[in-house]
Amino acid sequence: MVVRLVNAVVMSRGFPLLSGVDLEIERGSLNVVVGANGAGKTSLLRLLGGLDSLTSGAGHVAGVDLVEGDLRLLRRRVGWLGHEGSFYADLSVRENLTFAARALLRPVDDVVPALERVGLGHRVDTITKQLSAGQRRRLGLAWLLVRRPEIWLLDEPYASLDDAGRAFFDDLLRDVLQGGATVVVSAHDPLRSKELRPRTVRMAGGRVDNS
Amino acid sequence: MIKFTQRLLGPVTLACLAATFVLGLWVTPEDRTQKNLVRLLYVHPPIAWVALYVSFGTATIASCLYLWKRTRSMNMDRIAHCSMEVSAVFIVLTLITGSIWGRPTWGVWWAWDARLTSTAILGVFALAYLALRRANDDPVVRARRSAVFAILTAINVPIIHFSVVWWKTLHQGASVLTSTGQLNVHGSMLLAMLLGFVGFTLLFFWLLRERYRLEVKRDVASAATLDEALSLRRREGV
Amino acid sequence: MIRVARIVAVKDLRIEVRSRVLLWQVLPFGVIALLLSGLALGPTQAGNSSAGPGLFYLVTLFVTLLMINRSQAIENAPGTRASVATLGLDPAGVFLGKAFALTVELWITGLVLLAGSVLVLHTALIGTVEALPSILVTLTTLALAGTLYGALTQGGDGPATLLPVLTLPAFAPLLIAGERSYSAALHGGALWEWWVIVVVALVAYTAVGILLYGVLEES
Numbered sequence: 001m002v003v004r005l006v007n008a009v010v011m012s013r014g015f016p017l018l019s020g021v022d023l024e025i026e027r028g029s030l031n032v033v034v035g036a037n038g039a040g041k042t043s044l045l046r047l048l049g050g051l052d053s054l055t056s057g058a059g060h061v062a063g064v065d066l067v068e069g070d071l072r073l074l075r076r077r078v079g080w081l082g083h084e085g086s087f088y089a090d091l092s093v094r095e096n097l098t099f100a101a102r103a104l105l106r107p108v109d110d111v112v113p114a115l116e117r118v119g120l121g122h123r124v125d126t127i128t129k130q131l132s133a134g135q136r137r138r139l140g141l142a143w144l145l146v147r148r149p150e151i152w153l154l155d156e157p158y159a160s161l162d163d164a165g166r167a168f169f170d171d172l173l174r175d176v177l178q179g180g181a182t183v184v185v186s187a188h189d190p191l192r193s194k195e196l197r198p199r200t201v202r203m204a205g206g207r208v209d210n211s
Numbered sequence: 212m213i214k215f216t217q218r219l220l221g222p223v224t225l226a227c228l229a230a231t232f233v234l235g236l237w238v239t240p241e242d243r244t245q246k247n248l249v250r251l252l253y254v255h256p257p258i259a260w261v262a263l264y265v266s267f268g269t270a271t272i273a274s275c276l277y278l279w280k281r282t283r284s285m286n287m288d289r290i291a292h293c294s295m296e297v298s299a300v301f302i303v304l305t306l307i308t309g310s311i312w313g314r315p316t317w318g319v320w321w322a323w324d325a326r327l328t329s330t331a332i333l334g335v336f337a338l339a340y341l342a343l344r345r346a347n348d349d350p351v352v353r354a355r356r357s358a359v360f361a362i363l364t365a366i367n368v369p370i371i372h373f374s375v376v377w378w379k380t381l382h383q384g385a386s387v388l389t390s391t392g393q394l395n396v397h398g399s400m401l402l403a404m405l406l407g408f409v410g411f412t413l414l415f416f417w418l419l420r421e422r423y424r425l426e427v428k429r430d431v432a433s434a435a436t437l438d439e440a441l442s443l444r445r446r447e448g449v
Numbered sequence: 450m451i452r453v454a455r456i457v458a459v460k461d462l463r464i465e466v467r468s469r470v471l472l473w474q475v476l477p478f479g480v481i482a483l484l485l486s487g488l489a490l491g492p493t494q495a496g497n498s499s500a501g502p503g504l505f506y507l508v509t510l511f512v513t514l515l516m517i518n519r520s521q522a523i524e525n526a527p528g529t530r531a532s533v534a535t536l537g538l539d540p541a542g543v544f545l546g547k548a549f550a551l552t553v554e555l556w557i558t559g560l561v562l563l564a565g566s567v568l569v570l571h572t573a574l575i576g577t578v579e580a581l582p583s584i585l586v587t588l589t590t591l592a593l594a595g596t597l598y599g600a601l602t603q604g605g606d607g608p609a610t611l612l613p614v615l616t617l618p619a620f621a622p623l624l625i626a627g628e629r630s631y632s633a634a635l636h637g638g639a640l641w642e643w644w645v646i647v648v649v650a651l652v653a654y655t656a657v658g659i660l661l662y663g664v665l666e667e668s
Binding site: 009011012013014015016019020038053204205207 | 348349351433436437440441444445446447
C-alpha cells in the first residue's frame with residue numbers, strides 16, 4: 001500500500017477538516033475522491049501530500065510516517081495541482097518550470113518538451129499571469145511532467161478545461177499510470193472515462209464514506 | 212513533596228514581600244544623598260531583574276525546549292506564553308517604578324536614556340509576542356511561531372545590558388555589585404534588597420504557576436469543544 | 450543550501466525586475482517620506498545635516514516593511530505556497546536566498562535615499578561615502594531580520610498590520626547603531642561599538658534564520 005490512513009484527523013483553527021479518515025490506496029492505482037463542497041476532498045489530498053499535518057490518528061504515505069516522519073521528504077515525492085494554478089505569476093511559463101527543474105535537480109532540457117506535450121509550446125515566453133485559467137491548469141500539468149512524482153495529487157483537475165482539455169488529460173493519466181505512478185484526483189462527480197477504471201472514494205463530513 | 216513546596220510558594224512569597232516592605236520602609240536608614248528615594252532600591256532593581264532576566268529567560272528556555280524535538284510538548288509552549296505574559300506586567304512595573312525614581316532624581320518622568328528606551332522596547336516585544344499568539348488560531352502554528360519569536364527577542368536582552376556601558380547616558384551602570392565583584396550595599400539595606408530579589412522572583416513563579424493552571428483549564432475546555440466539533444462534522448456526512 | 454539560495458535569490462530578483470514594484474511603488478514612497486520628514490522638521494532644521502542620518506534610517510525602516518511584505522507576498526499567491534512546498538527546498542537555502550534578494554533591493558533603495566538625503570537634507574557627501582560600508586552592513590542585517598519576521602507573520606490574521614509590531618522593536622537597536630555610525634562618519638566619534646551591535650545582530654539573525662526558518666515554513 002502506498003497510502004494507509006487510520007482515523008486521520010486534521011484540525012484547522014478549531015475546525016475538523018478531516019474527522020477520522022480510514023483509507024488504503026494501492027501503488028499504481030487511479031483513485032477519484034468525490035463528494036459535495038466542504039466534504040474534505042482537498043484536505044485529504046493536502047494530507048497525502050504532506051502539506052498539512054495530522055492532528056490525531058496515524059498513517060503513512062510513500063513510506064513516510066505522517067506523525068514521526070520527515071514531511072519534507074514526502075513532499076518531494078508528490079506532485080500537487082491545486083485549483084488556483086500554482087505558479088509565480090510574474091515569471092514566464094519557461095522560467096517557472098526552469099525554477100522547478102533546477103530546484104529538484106531535474107534536467108532543464110525537459111522543460112520545453114513538457115510544455116509542448118501539454119499544448120503550451122507556443123506560450124513558452126508568456127508571463128504566467130497572462131494565461132487563462134485552463135492554460136494555467138495545463139502549465140500545472142507540465143510542471144508535474146517535469147517533476148515525475150511518485151504520487152500525483154490533482155485537486156479538481158477538470159475544472160476550467162474544455163472538452164479537448166479533458167480528453168488530453170485522460171490520455172495523460174493513462175500514460176502516468178502506465179509509468180507506475182499512483183494518482184489521486186478530487187472531483188465533484190465520478191470520472192467520465194470508462195477506460196481508466198478508477199476506484200471511487202466517497203467523502204462526506206470529513207470522512208470516507210465506506211457504507 | 213513537590214505539591215507541598217507548591218503550596219508553600221504563595222505564603223513564602225507574601226512573607227518575603229511583606230518583610231521587604233517592612234525593612235524597606237521602617238527599618239533601613241535614609242540615604243545621605245537620595246534621602247527616602249533610596250527605598251526604591253528594594254523594589255525597582257528586583258522588579259527589573261524579574262522583568263528582564265527571570266521571566267524572559269524562562270520564556271526563552273521554554274521556547275528552546277519546545278523547538279527541541281525531544282522535549283517538545285505543549286506544556287513548554289504554555290510555560291513560555293505564561294512567562295511572557297507575566298513579564299509584560301513586570302516590565303510595566305519596572306518602567307513605572309523607574310519613572311517614580313527618575314522624576315526627583317533626573318527631573319523628568321521619562322528620559323531618552325538607553326536603558327529606559329531599551330526596556331520599553333523589550334516591553335513592546337512582550338506585547339508583540341502576545342499579539343503574534345492572538346493572530347494564529349492553530350495551536351501548533353502558534354506554538355512554533357511564538358517559540359521562534361521568543362528566541363529572536365532574547366537576542367535583544369544582551370543588547371540592553373551592554374547598552375548601559377556603551378551608550379553612557381543618564382542611567383547608572385551596575386552599582387550594587389560592580390564588575391570587579393565589589394559589593395556597595397551593606398547591613399539592613401543589603402538584607403532588604405536581597406529579600407526584595409527573593410520575594411519578587413518567588414512572586415514571578417507564583418504568578419506563573421497560577422497562570423499556567425488557568426491555561427491548562429482553558430485547554431481542557433477547548434479540547435471538549437473540539438470533541439464536539441468533531442462529532443458535529445461527522446454528522447454532516449449522515 | 451547555497452544552491453537553493455542562489456535559485457531562490459535569482460527567482461525573487463527576476464520577479465522584482467519583471468513587476469517593478471520596487472521602482473514604481475517602494476522608491477517613490479521612500480522619496481516622499483524623506484520629503485515629508487524635511488517638511489515636518491521645518492525649513493531651518495530640514496537643511497541641518499545632523500538630522501540626516503536619523504531621518505535616512507527612519508525612512509529606510511518604513512520602506513523595509515513594505516519590501517518584507519512584498520517579498521513574502523510572492524510566496525503566498527493562491528496556489529503558489531502548496532506547489533513550492535512540494536519541491537521540498539532546503540529552508541536554510543530559501544532563507545538565505547530571500548534575504549540576499551531583499552539585501553540587493555534594500556541596497557538599491559538605500560543608495561537612492563542617501564542621494565536624496567545629500568540633496569534635500571544637505572547631509573555631507575564625503576561623510577556619507579565614508580559611512581557607506583556601515584550603512585550597507587546595517588541594511589544587510591535589516592534584510593536578514595526582515596526575512597525572518599516576514600515569515601513569522603504570514604498566514605495569520607492581519608499579517609500586514611502585525612509585521613510592524615514585530616519588526617520595529619527588533620529594528621530599533623539597528624536604527625540606533627546605524628544612525629550613530631553614520632553620524633560618527635559625518636561629525637567624528639567612536640565607531641566600533643556600533644559595528645559590534647550590527648555585526649552581532651547580523652551573525653545572530655543569520656544563525657537563527659538558518660536553524661529555524663524551516664520551523665516557520667512548516668507552520
